[in-house]
Amino acid sequence: MTDYVTITADAPMGRTGAIKLFDEPSFEGMRRAGRLAAEVLDMLVPHVVPGVETQALDEMIRNHIVRAGGVPATLGYRGYTHSSCISINHVVCHGIPGSKTLKKGDIVNVDVTPILDGWHGDSSRMYLVGDVGVKAKRLVDVTYECLMIGIDQAKPGNHLGDIGHAIQQHAEAHRYGVVRDFCGHGVGRLFHDAPEVVHAGRPGTGPELKPGMIFTIEPMINIGRPDVKILDDGWTAVTRDRSLSAQFEHSIGITETGCEIFTTSPKGLDKPPYA
Numbered sequence: 001m002t003d004y005v006t007i008t009a010d011a012p013m014g015r016t017g018a019i020k021l022f023d024e025p026s027f028e029g030m031r032r033a034g035r036l037a038a039e040v041l042d043m044l045v046p047h048v049v050p051g052v053e054t055q056a057l058d059e060m061i062r063n064h065i066v067r068a069g070g071v072p073a074t075l076g077y078r079g080y081t082h083s084s085c086i087s088i089n090h091v092v093c094h095g096i097p098g099s100k101t102l103k104k105g106d107i108v109n110v111d112v113t114p115i116l117d118g119w120h121g122d123s124s125r126m127y128l129v130g131d132v133g134v135k136a137k138r139l140v141d142v143t144y145e146c147l148m149i150g151i152d153q154a155k156p157g158n159h160l161g162d163i164g165h166a167i168q169q170h171a172e173a174h175r176y177g178v179v180r181d182f183c184g185h186g187v188g189r190l191f192h193d194a195p196e197v198v199h200a201g202r203p204g205t206g207p208e209l210k211p212g213m214i215f216t217i218e219p220m221i222n223i224g225r226p227d228v229k230i231l232d233d234g235w236t237a238v239t240r241d242r243s244l245s246a247q248f249e250h251s252i253g254i255t256e257t258g259c260e261i262f263t264t265s266p267k268g269l270d271k272p273p274y275a
Contacts, residue, residue: 002019002208004021006020015193016194020186020212021210023212026189027214031262032117032119033116036070036121037114037121037122037263040065040112043060044057044110047060048110048129049102050102050130051101052102053100053101057097058097061112071115077191082097084111085124085235087111087236092182092245095109095236096235103129105131107127107246109246109248110124110127111123120251121263122187123263124247124248124249126248126272128273140246142176143220143246144248144271145170146221151217154217158209160201161204163199164199177223177224178221179220179245180226181228182228184197184217186214188214195213197215197218209254210254214251217249217252218250222244225243227239251263
């Protein structure tokens, strides 16, 4: 049986396994943090180009977050030493910024989580580097569709399984694999919290969605099989068959009538190509 607990914005916070139901001031905190995350991803658009080092992008991200009064949640998280995750081509998630340079034809996911006034705005977005092949573009388009189809199921009375089923059905209709090793999660004043949001499932299963829930939906979709492996660095997850992978992520809150997306781009740059 799923436990739910009502939480106010100033309540002490801890991981108890219960699903938190947040109040309106909490939603306002998430709006501010989510907007900052979206602004960071907007800022990157002209910089994700052939020849740029991923560590240079990471530095831009850190500087933008700090100038806005925030802190990168990943910096120092479990020993991680960067302000973002940057995942290229067959890297599924948690790619580590470094001296690697982007090249024409790459597809790149950038995942950021600024903490602003104690609230975590968690979002990721795909970028196309120069001219990208038809198969790669199609993967990116379908992955974004998976995100939004999942969000369409995020409303009171539905279940987390409805979100996962909708994503899985759409991805597999295109013969893509849905990664199960990583999932969405509760978010708010904690970086990762209950519930886990798996991007595959059966309708009507899992915890019921109730107003006040706040969590991420972040499907990782592979052109090939869904299997992944973790590299020796302990962070980088790649497709086992070396096929391309794509991901989009929004932080959302369940309302009385549906859901609110906290991390929508202020400039309308939610999916590539970015004009």
